[in-house]
Amino acid sequence: MATYVILSRFSPGAFAEPKDFGKLADAVSARIKKDCKGVTWKQSFATLGRFDVVDIVEADDPKDIERAAMIIRSHGHSITETLTATPWTEFLAAL
Template sequence: MATYVILSRLSPDAFKDPKDLKQLAPTVSEKIKDECPAVTWKDSYLTLGRFDVADIVESDDLKQLERAALIIRACGHATTEPLQGTAWKEFIATL
């Protein structure tokens, strides 16, 4: 299964109070589970810098990965940048 990192930058309109973010994450997660069954959520990280969130997912279905990124954009009023990732150990093994 391919690994992807979806980098997201939340819009200031995404929530009024930071506590609202607690509900946003489960809402997005459930919508992706329902609409993108070929996408497996591995982990999420808050990041400091240009992006607010880094989500790590796995999927062999590029169309469903694209759909998941669109769900994040719509629900989180966010911009997203999906990147395909390769585990460092796997990359080194190919050299």
């Protein structure tokens, strides 16, 4: 199973109050669970900087990751950037 990092930045109108983010996050999560059964969420982080959220996910099919990112964009009112991630030891072994 491949590992991916999804970086998300909220659009200015994503939610009116910071406390409303929980409802939005729950709705996006439920939609991804329903529509992207091949995606396994490993961990999520709130960050300060260029991106607001960093999600670590796994999937066998990159199409599932593309679908999840599009759900985050459309339902989560966010801009995303998705990266493939290779464990460091595997990366070094492949060199």
